[in-house]
Amino acid sequence: MQTTNMDKLQGLYERQLQCLCDMMEFRDLETGGHLRRISDIVNLLLGSAKRHCAWAARISSAQIVKITRASMLHDIGKISMPDSILHKPEKLTPEERAIMQTHCEKGAKLLEQLRYIEVLQDEEMYRFCREICLYHHERWNGEGYSFGLIRDSIPFWAHITALADVYDALMSKRVYRNALPYQDTINMINAGDCGSFCPDLLTCLKETAPRLKRLYD
Ligand SMILES: [Fe+2]
Structure with a gap:
Protein backbone atom coordinates (compact mmCIF):
# COMPACT_ATOMS: atom_id res chain seq x y z
CA MET A 1 0.00 0.00 0.00
CA GLN A 2 1.30 3.45 -0.88
CA THR A 3 2.29 5.72 2.01
CA THR A 4 0.32 8.95 1.80
CA ASN A 5 1.49 12.38 2.90
CA MET A 6 -0.98 12.11 5.79
CA ASP A 7 0.63 8.83 6.95
CA LYS A 8 4.06 10.48 6.75
CA LEU A 9 2.85 13.43 8.80
CA GLN A 10 1.30 11.16 11.44
CA GLY A 11 4.60 9.25 11.61
CA LEU A 12 6.46 12.52 12.11
CA TYR A 13 4.06 13.55 14.91
CA GLU A 14 4.59 10.18 16.63
CA ARG A 15 8.39 10.51 16.43
CA GLN A 16 8.35 14.06 17.77
CA LEU A 17 6.09 13.07 20.67
CA GLN A 18 8.28 10.05 21.41
CA CYS A 19 11.31 12.35 21.50
CA LEU A 20 9.62 14.63 24.07
CA CYS A 21 8.56 11.58 26.13
CA ASP A 22 12.14 10.25 26.06
CA MET A 23 13.36 13.59 27.42
CA MET A 24 10.85 13.35 30.26
CA GLU A 25 11.77 9.77 31.11
CA PHE A 26 15.50 10.61 31.16
CA ARG A 27 14.80 13.13 33.91
CA ASP A 28 12.48 10.93 35.95
CA LEU A 29 13.82 7.39 35.77
CA GLU A 30 11.07 6.04 37.98
CA THR A 31 8.33 6.58 35.44
CA GLY A 32 9.13 3.60 33.16
CA GLY A 33 6.07 2.93 31.03
CA HIS A 34 4.00 5.57 32.88
CA LEU A 35 3.56 7.87 29.89
CA ARG A 36 2.49 5.10 27.50
CA ARG A 37 0.11 3.69 30.11
CA ILE A 38 -1.40 7.14 30.76
CA SER A 39 -2.23 7.47 27.07
CA ASP A 40 -3.71 3.93 27.01
CA ILE A 41 -5.88 4.71 30.06
CA VAL A 42 -6.98 8.06 28.61
CA ASN A 43 -7.89 6.36 25.34
CA LEU A 44 -10.01 3.72 27.09
CA LEU A 45 -11.73 6.31 29.30
CA LEU A 46 -12.50 8.54 26.32
CA GLY A 47 -14.17 5.65 24.49
CA SER A 48 -16.39 5.06 27.50
CA ALA A 49 -16.94 8.80 28.15
CA LYS A 50 -18.51 9.16 24.70
CA ARG A 51 -21.37 6.98 26.00
CA HIS A 52 -21.62 8.11 29.63
CA CYS A 53 -20.58 11.77 29.76
CA ALA A 54 -22.65 14.49 28.08
CA TRP A 55 -19.50 16.60 27.75
CA ALA A 56 -17.73 13.96 25.69
CA ALA A 57 -20.58 12.87 23.43
CA ARG A 58 -19.57 15.00 20.47
CA ILE A 59 -15.88 14.25 20.51
CA SER A 60 -14.59 12.95 17.17
CA SER A 61 -12.25 10.01 16.52
CA ALA A 62 -9.57 12.45 15.32
CA GLN A 63 -9.88 14.39 18.60
CA ILE A 64 -9.60 11.15 20.61
CA VAL A 65 -6.29 10.44 18.83
CA LYS A 66 -5.02 13.95 19.62
CA ILE A 67 -6.08 13.88 23.31
CA THR A 68 -4.59 10.40 23.72
CA ARG A 69 -1.28 11.68 22.36
CA ALA A 70 -1.43 14.98 24.25
CA SER A 71 -1.94 13.22 27.60
CA MET A 72 1.62 11.86 27.43
CA LEU A 73 2.97 15.41 27.82
CA HIS A 74 0.96 16.22 30.98
CA ASP A 75 4.05 16.37 33.22
CA ILE A 76 6.50 17.88 30.74
CA GLY A 77 6.94 20.83 33.13
CA LYS A 78 8.68 18.47 35.60
CA ILE A 79 11.74 18.72 33.35
CA SER A 80 12.34 22.10 35.00
CA MET A 81 12.20 20.77 38.57
CA PRO A 82 15.47 20.50 40.55
CA ASP A 83 16.73 16.93 41.23
CA SER A 84 16.54 17.58 44.98
CA ILE A 85 12.74 17.85 44.67
CA LEU A 86 12.04 15.56 41.71
CA HIS A 87 13.93 12.60 43.19
CA LYS A 88 13.43 13.24 46.88
CA PRO A 89 12.41 9.90 48.45
CA GLU A 90 10.90 11.52 51.55
CA LYS A 91 7.76 13.61 51.76
CA LEU A 92 8.17 17.11 50.27
CA THR A 93 8.14 20.10 52.61
CA PRO A 94 5.36 22.67 52.03
CA GLU A 95 7.90 24.93 50.25
CA GLU A 96 9.09 22.07 48.02
CA ARG A 97 5.51 21.08 47.28
CA ALA A 98 4.74 24.64 46.19
CA ILE A 99 7.71 24.52 43.79
CA MET A 100 6.62 21.11 42.47
CA GLN A 101 3.13 22.45 41.82
CA THR A 102 4.54 25.01 39.39
CA HIS A 103 5.21 22.13 36.94
CA CYS A 104 1.75 22.73 35.43
CA GLU A 105 2.41 26.32 34.40
CA LYS A 106 6.03 25.59 33.52
CA GLY A 107 4.84 22.81 31.20
CA ALA A 108 2.48 25.21 29.42
CA LYS A 109 5.32 27.72 28.99
CA LEU A 110 7.62 25.04 27.63
CA LEU A 111 4.99 24.01 25.07
CA GLU A 112 4.74 27.64 23.97
CA GLN A 113 8.48 27.56 23.27
CA LEU A 114 8.12 24.26 21.41
CA ARG A 115 5.42 25.52 19.05
CA TYR A 116 7.76 25.43 16.08
CA ILE A 117 7.71 21.61 16.00
CA GLU A 118 5.14 20.21 13.58
CA VAL A 119 3.06 18.23 16.09
CA LEU A 120 2.31 21.44 18.03
CA GLN A 121 1.61 23.56 14.96
CA ASP A 122 -1.83 21.93 14.77
CA GLU A 123 -3.94 24.51 16.64
CA GLU A 124 -6.25 21.94 18.27
CA MET A 125 -3.40 19.61 19.29
CA TYR A 126 -1.57 22.54 20.87
CA ARG A 127 -4.71 23.48 22.80
CA PHE A 128 -5.17 19.92 24.13
CA CYS A 129 -1.50 19.70 25.16
CA ARG A 139 -10.28 18.50 40.91
CA TRP A 140 -14.04 18.34 40.35
CA ASN A 141 -14.86 20.07 43.67
CA GLY A 142 -12.41 22.92 43.04
CA GLU A 143 -9.84 21.71 45.55
CA GLY A 144 -7.08 21.00 43.04
CA TYR A 145 -4.35 23.29 41.70
CA SER A 146 -3.09 25.47 39.93
CA PHE A 147 -6.29 27.53 39.57
CA GLY A 148 -8.95 25.84 41.70
CA LEU A 149 -11.21 25.33 38.67
CA ILE A 150 -14.48 23.59 39.44
CA ARG A 151 -16.59 20.95 37.64
CA ASP A 152 -16.99 21.52 33.90
CA SER A 153 -14.86 24.65 33.88
CA ILE A 154 -12.03 22.07 33.82
CA PRO A 155 -11.42 21.04 30.20
CA PHE A 156 -12.54 17.40 30.18
CA TRP A 157 -9.38 16.22 28.37
CA ALA A 158 -7.43 17.52 31.37
CA HIS A 159 -9.86 15.91 33.84
CA ILE A 160 -9.61 12.51 32.14
CA THR A 161 -5.81 12.78 32.20
CA ALA A 162 -6.00 13.64 35.92
CA LEU A 163 -7.91 10.43 36.63
CA ALA A 164 -5.54 8.37 34.48
CA ASP A 165 -2.57 9.91 36.32
CA VAL A 166 -3.99 9.06 39.75
CA TYR A 167 -4.98 5.54 38.68
CA ASP A 168 -1.52 4.78 37.30
CA ALA A 169 0.26 6.33 40.30
CA LEU A 170 -1.65 4.07 42.71
CA MET A 171 -1.23 0.95 40.57
CA SER A 172 2.56 1.52 40.24
CA LYS A 173 5.42 0.91 42.65
CA ARG A 174 6.98 3.98 44.26
CA VAL A 175 10.26 4.38 46.20
CA TYR A 176 8.27 4.68 49.42
CA ARG A 177 5.57 2.02 48.76
CA ASN A 178 4.58 -1.02 46.70
CA ALA A 179 1.99 -0.90 43.92
CA LEU A 180 -1.51 -1.05 45.37
CA PRO A 181 -3.83 -3.95 44.53
CA TYR A 182 -6.46 -3.08 41.93
CA GLN A 183 -9.42 -3.10 44.33
CA ASP A 184 -7.63 -0.80 46.83
CA THR A 185 -6.90 1.64 43.97
CA ILE A 186 -10.56 1.73 42.92
CA ASN A 187 -11.75 2.07 46.53
CA MET A 188 -9.39 5.00 47.17
CA ILE A 189 -10.45 6.83 44.00
CA ASN A 190 -14.16 6.29 44.69
CA ALA A 191 -13.71 7.44 48.30
CA GLY A 192 -12.15 10.69 47.07
CA ASP A 193 -8.78 9.96 48.73
CA CYS A 194 -6.98 11.42 45.70
CA GLY A 195 -9.35 14.34 45.20
CA SER A 196 -12.80 14.43 43.64
CA PHE A 197 -13.63 13.43 40.06
CA CYS A 198 -16.70 13.82 37.88
CA PRO A 199 -19.14 11.06 38.94
CA ASP A 200 -19.84 10.20 35.26
CA LEU A 201 -16.12 9.70 34.75
CA LEU A 202 -16.03 7.30 37.71
CA THR A 203 -18.74 5.31 35.91
CA CYS A 204 -16.35 5.13 32.92
CA LEU A 205 -13.58 3.91 35.22
CA LYS A 206 -15.87 1.13 36.42
CA GLU A 207 -16.88 0.20 32.88
CA THR A 208 -13.30 0.05 31.58
CA ALA A 209 -11.95 -1.74 34.68
CA PRO A 210 -11.31 -5.15 33.07
CA ARG A 211 -9.32 -3.57 30.20
CA LEU A 212 -7.47 -1.16 32.51
CA LYS A 213 -6.46 -4.04 34.74
CA ARG A 214 -4.85 -5.86 31.81
CA LEU A 215 -2.41 -2.93 31.30
CA TYR A 216 -0.65 -4.03 34.51
CA ASP A 217 -0.51 -7.82 33.89
FE1 LIG B 1 1.51 16.49 37.22
Whole structure:
Protein backbone atom coordinates (compact mmCIF):
# COMPACT_ATOMS: atom_id res chain seq x y z
CA MET A 1 0.00 0.00 0.00
CA GLN A 2 1.30 3.45 -0.88
CA THR A 3 2.29 5.72 2.01
CA THR A 4 0.32 8.95 1.80
CA ASN A 5 1.49 12.38 2.90
CA MET A 6 -0.98 12.11 5.79
CA ASP A 7 0.63 8.83 6.95
CA LYS A 8 4.06 10.48 6.75
CA LEU A 9 2.85 13.43 8.80
CA GLN A 10 1.30 11.16 11.44
CA GLY A 11 4.60 9.25 11.61
CA LEU A 12 6.46 12.52 12.11
CA TYR A 13 4.06 13.55 14.91
CA GLU A 14 4.59 10.18 16.63
CA ARG A 15 8.39 10.51 16.43
CA GLN A 16 8.35 14.06 17.77
CA LEU A 17 6.09 13.07 20.67
CA GLN A 18 8.28 10.05 21.41
CA CYS A 19 11.31 12.35 21.50
CA LEU A 20 9.62 14.63 24.07
CA CYS A 21 8.56 11.58 26.13
CA ASP A 22 12.14 10.25 26.06
CA MET A 23 13.36 13.59 27.42
CA MET A 24 10.85 13.35 30.26
CA GLU A 25 11.77 9.77 31.11
CA PHE A 26 15.50 10.61 31.16
CA ARG A 27 14.80 13.13 33.91
CA ASP A 28 12.48 10.93 35.95
CA LEU A 29 13.82 7.39 35.77
CA GLU A 30 11.07 6.04 37.98
CA THR A 31 8.33 6.58 35.44
CA GLY A 32 9.13 3.60 33.16
CA GLY A 33 6.07 2.93 31.03
CA HIS A 34 4.00 5.57 32.88
CA LEU A 35 3.56 7.87 29.89
CA ARG A 36 2.49 5.10 27.50
CA ARG A 37 0.11 3.69 30.11
CA ILE A 38 -1.40 7.14 30.76
CA SER A 39 -2.23 7.47 27.07
CA ASP A 40 -3.71 3.93 27.01
CA ILE A 41 -5.88 4.71 30.06
CA VAL A 42 -6.98 8.06 28.61
CA ASN A 43 -7.89 6.36 25.34
CA LEU A 44 -10.01 3.72 27.09
CA LEU A 45 -11.73 6.31 29.30
CA LEU A 46 -12.50 8.54 26.32
CA GLY A 47 -14.17 5.65 24.49
CA SER A 48 -16.39 5.06 27.50
CA ALA A 49 -16.94 8.80 28.15
CA LYS A 50 -18.51 9.16 24.70
CA ARG A 51 -21.37 6.98 26.00
CA HIS A 52 -21.62 8.11 29.63
CA CYS A 53 -20.58 11.77 29.76
CA ALA A 54 -22.65 14.49 28.08
CA TRP A 55 -19.50 16.60 27.75
CA ALA A 56 -17.73 13.96 25.69
CA ALA A 57 -20.58 12.87 23.43
CA ARG A 58 -19.57 15.00 20.47
CA ILE A 59 -15.88 14.25 20.51
CA SER A 60 -14.59 12.95 17.17
CA SER A 61 -12.25 10.01 16.52
CA ALA A 62 -9.57 12.45 15.32
CA GLN A 63 -9.88 14.39 18.60
CA ILE A 64 -9.60 11.15 20.61
CA VAL A 65 -6.29 10.44 18.83
CA LYS A 66 -5.02 13.95 19.62
CA ILE A 67 -6.08 13.88 23.31
CA THR A 68 -4.59 10.40 23.72
CA ARG A 69 -1.28 11.68 22.36
CA ALA A 70 -1.43 14.98 24.25
CA SER A 71 -1.94 13.22 27.60
CA MET A 72 1.62 11.86 27.43
CA LEU A 73 2.97 15.41 27.82
CA HIS A 74 0.96 16.22 30.98
CA ASP A 75 4.05 16.37 33.22
CA ILE A 76 6.50 17.88 30.74
CA GLY A 77 6.94 20.83 33.13
CA LYS A 78 8.68 18.47 35.60
CA ILE A 79 11.74 18.72 33.35
CA SER A 80 12.34 22.10 35.00
CA MET A 81 12.20 20.77 38.57
CA PRO A 82 15.47 20.50 40.55
CA ASP A 83 16.73 16.93 41.23
CA SER A 84 16.54 17.58 44.98
CA ILE A 85 12.74 17.85 44.67
CA LEU A 86 12.04 15.56 41.71
CA HIS A 87 13.93 12.60 43.19
CA LYS A 88 13.43 13.24 46.88
CA PRO A 89 12.41 9.90 48.45
CA GLU A 90 10.90 11.52 51.55
CA LYS A 91 7.76 13.61 51.76
CA LEU A 92 8.17 17.11 50.27
CA THR A 93 8.14 20.10 52.61
CA PRO A 94 5.36 22.67 52.03
CA GLU A 95 7.90 24.93 50.25
CA GLU A 96 9.09 22.07 48.02
CA ARG A 97 5.51 21.08 47.28
CA ALA A 98 4.74 24.64 46.19
CA ILE A 99 7.71 24.52 43.79
CA MET A 100 6.62 21.11 42.47
CA GLN A 101 3.13 22.45 41.82
CA THR A 102 4.54 25.01 39.39
CA HIS A 103 5.21 22.13 36.94
CA CYS A 104 1.75 22.73 35.43
CA GLU A 105 2.41 26.32 34.40
CA LYS A 106 6.03 25.59 33.52
CA GLY A 107 4.84 22.81 31.20
CA ALA A 108 2.48 25.21 29.42
CA LYS A 109 5.32 27.72 28.99
CA LEU A 110 7.62 25.04 27.63
CA LEU A 111 4.99 24.01 25.07
CA GLU A 112 4.74 27.64 23.97
CA GLN A 113 8.48 27.56 23.27
CA LEU A 114 8.12 24.26 21.41
CA ARG A 115 5.42 25.52 19.05
CA TYR A 116 7.76 25.43 16.08
CA ILE A 117 7.71 21.61 16.00
CA GLU A 118 5.14 20.21 13.58
CA VAL A 119 3.06 18.23 16.09
CA LEU A 120 2.31 21.44 18.03
CA GLN A 121 1.61 23.56 14.96
CA ASP A 122 -1.83 21.93 14.77
CA GLU A 123 -3.94 24.51 16.64
CA GLU A 124 -6.25 21.94 18.27
CA MET A 125 -3.40 19.61 19.29
CA TYR A 126 -1.57 22.54 20.87
CA ARG A 127 -4.71 23.48 22.80
CA PHE A 128 -5.17 19.92 24.13
CA CYS A 129 -1.50 19.70 25.16
CA ARG A 130 -1.46 23.11 26.80
CA GLU A 131 -4.71 22.64 28.73
CA ILE A 132 -3.76 19.14 29.87
CA CYS A 133 -0.46 20.54 31.21
CA LEU A 134 -2.14 23.43 32.95
CA TYR A 135 -5.19 21.70 34.43
CA HIS A 136 -4.33 18.03 35.13
CA HIS A 137 -4.15 18.66 38.90
CA GLU A 138 -7.51 20.41 39.11
CA ARG A 139 -10.28 18.50 40.91
CA TRP A 140 -14.04 18.34 40.35
CA ASN A 141 -14.86 20.07 43.67
CA GLY A 142 -12.41 22.92 43.04
CA GLU A 143 -9.84 21.71 45.55
CA GLY A 144 -7.08 21.00 43.04
CA TYR A 145 -4.35 23.29 41.70
CA SER A 146 -3.09 25.47 39.93
CA PHE A 147 -6.29 27.53 39.57
CA GLY A 148 -8.95 25.84 41.70
CA LEU A 149 -11.21 25.33 38.67
CA ILE A 150 -14.48 23.59 39.44
CA ARG A 151 -16.59 20.95 37.64
CA ASP A 152 -16.99 21.52 33.90
CA SER A 153 -14.86 24.65 33.88
CA ILE A 154 -12.03 22.07 33.82
CA PRO A 155 -11.42 21.04 30.20
CA PHE A 156 -12.54 17.40 30.18
CA TRP A 157 -9.38 16.22 28.37
CA ALA A 158 -7.43 17.52 31.37
CA HIS A 159 -9.86 15.91 33.84
CA ILE A 160 -9.61 12.51 32.14
CA THR A 161 -5.81 12.78 32.20
CA ALA A 162 -6.00 13.64 35.92
CA LEU A 163 -7.91 10.43 36.63
CA ALA A 164 -5.54 8.37 34.48
CA ASP A 165 -2.57 9.91 36.32
CA VAL A 166 -3.99 9.06 39.75
CA TYR A 167 -4.98 5.54 38.68
CA ASP A 168 -1.52 4.78 37.30
CA ALA A 169 0.26 6.33 40.30
CA LEU A 170 -1.65 4.07 42.71
CA MET A 171 -1.23 0.95 40.57
CA SER A 172 2.56 1.52 40.24
CA LYS A 173 5.42 0.91 42.65
CA ARG A 174 6.98 3.98 44.26
CA VAL A 175 10.26 4.38 46.20
CA TYR A 176 8.27 4.68 49.42
CA ARG A 177 5.57 2.02 48.76
CA ASN A 178 4.58 -1.02 46.70
CA ALA A 179 1.99 -0.90 43.92
CA LEU A 180 -1.51 -1.05 45.37
CA PRO A 181 -3.83 -3.95 44.53
CA TYR A 182 -6.46 -3.08 41.93
CA GLN A 183 -9.42 -3.10 44.33
CA ASP A 184 -7.63 -0.80 46.83
CA THR A 185 -6.90 1.64 43.97
CA ILE A 186 -10.56 1.73 42.92
CA ASN A 187 -11.75 2.07 46.53
CA MET A 188 -9.39 5.00 47.17
CA ILE A 189 -10.45 6.83 44.00
CA ASN A 190 -14.16 6.29 44.69
CA ALA A 191 -13.71 7.44 48.30
CA GLY A 192 -12.15 10.69 47.07
CA ASP A 193 -8.78 9.96 48.73
CA CYS A 194 -6.98 11.42 45.70
CA GLY A 195 -9.35 14.34 45.20
CA SER A 196 -12.80 14.43 43.64
CA PHE A 197 -13.63 13.43 40.06
CA CYS A 198 -16.70 13.82 37.88
CA PRO A 199 -19.14 11.06 38.94
CA ASP A 200 -19.84 10.20 35.26
CA LEU A 201 -16.12 9.70 34.75
CA LEU A 202 -16.03 7.30 37.71
CA THR A 203 -18.74 5.31 35.91
CA CYS A 204 -16.35 5.13 32.92
CA LEU A 205 -13.58 3.91 35.22
CA LYS A 206 -15.87 1.13 36.42
CA GLU A 207 -16.88 0.20 32.88
CA THR A 208 -13.30 0.05 31.58
CA ALA A 209 -11.95 -1.74 34.68
CA PRO A 210 -11.31 -5.15 33.07
CA ARG A 211 -9.32 -3.57 30.20
CA LEU A 212 -7.47 -1.16 32.51
CA LYS A 213 -6.46 -4.04 34.74
CA ARG A 214 -4.85 -5.86 31.81
CA LEU A 215 -2.41 -2.93 31.30
CA TYR A 216 -0.65 -4.03 34.51
CA ASP A 217 -0.51 -7.82 33.89
FE1 LIG B 1 1.51 16.49 37.22
